[in-house]
Amino acid sequence: MKTYIFIIALFGIYTMRCQDISGKWLQIKNGDTHSIPNVVILEFQDDTMVQYDFDKPMFSHQFRLVDGELFVNNHIWGKVSFINNLRFSLSAKANKKIKETVFNMDYVRLMPTxxxxxxxxxxxxxxxxxxxxxxxxxxxxxxxxxxxxxxxxxxxxxxxxxxxxxxxxxxxxxxxxxxxxxxxxxxxxxxxxxxxxxxxxxxx
Missing domain, CATH: 2.40.128 (Lipocalin)
Known part of the structure; x- marks a missing residue:
């Protein structure tokens, strides 16, 4: 029983760490990805999200992460799925005239070199x-x-x-x-x- 409780506790700690979105995150581009600006960095701190054009701050928004859903200025941005504690995927829906399209974008946590x-x-x-x-x-x-x-x-x-x-x-x-x-x-x-x-x- 003690072993079982200990394993559950470790899993809970690991899950919380994986859910830690604080810090700076680089948007990862693949061959089909185009964005404005070209290099997007997001910084999450407390309840504020700052969007950068590489090293230049562009916008500051209020955000909250609730049950994996990312809300920015009370509007849903998409579903956050942590791949590991250094990378997450953001799934967002865009309404086209004919059909709804889902976009997946990865972000990687920036660490000191x-x-x-x-x-x-x-x-x-x-x-x-x-x-x-x-x-x-x-x-x-x-x-x-x-x-x-x-x-x-x-x-x-x-x-x-x-x-x-x-x-x-x-x-x-x-x-x-x-x-x-x-x-x-x-x-x-x-x-x-x-x-x-x-x-x-x-x-x-």
Missing amino acids: DLQFNKDEIEKHSYNFKWNNEEKIISFNKDKPIYDMNEHSILESVGFTFFISIYRNGIREIVIPIKTATSAGMELYGMPGKPYSVIAPINK
């Missing part, structure tokens, strides 16, 4: 990125491109979280959060699907 060497040292190297069938070499440009048809990667940060920011035509299109950066490479997270994180070793 564990930097084992400084920003300049990170930018000196290039990195081998491989996720499922996508492969590329990531190298950093220290200056933001004003306008260029080519793709550029910039090392940027929001608070204590560092990102690989991918610019196209001078516009920040995608950001990939960095969990750790060491002399061996980087661990990246916030991928659109499984695996949710990847190791990008230094290209030697």
Whole structure:
């Protein structure tokens, strides 16, 4: 009986932790996702939700999470389903003229990056990125491109979280959060699907 009660208690603690929505969350984009702005970050604190265009605050709203339903300014945004304590999916319904459509969007919790060497040292190297069938070499440009048809990667940060920011035509299109950066490479997270994180070793 004591063992049974202990297991139930642990499950309750784990559930509460998974339901903790406080902090900053990055909207995850896949190939079919388009949003304005391109990079959306939500911050939940107490009963306030702030929406950012990457590092620039745009809107502030009152929110509440009731039985998995997210209400913003007393209007339902959608159903929140926690995948784990670092990621949740938001299911929202949009009424089209003919049929109702359900949109699913994932959000990943932003964590302070564990930097084992400084920003300049990170930018000196290039990195081998491989996720499922996508492969590329990531190298950093220290200056933001004003306008260029080519793709550029910039090392940027929001608070204590560092990102690989991918610019196209001078516009920040995608950001990939960095969990750790060491002399061996980087661990990246916030991928659109499984695996949710990847190791990008230094290209030697």
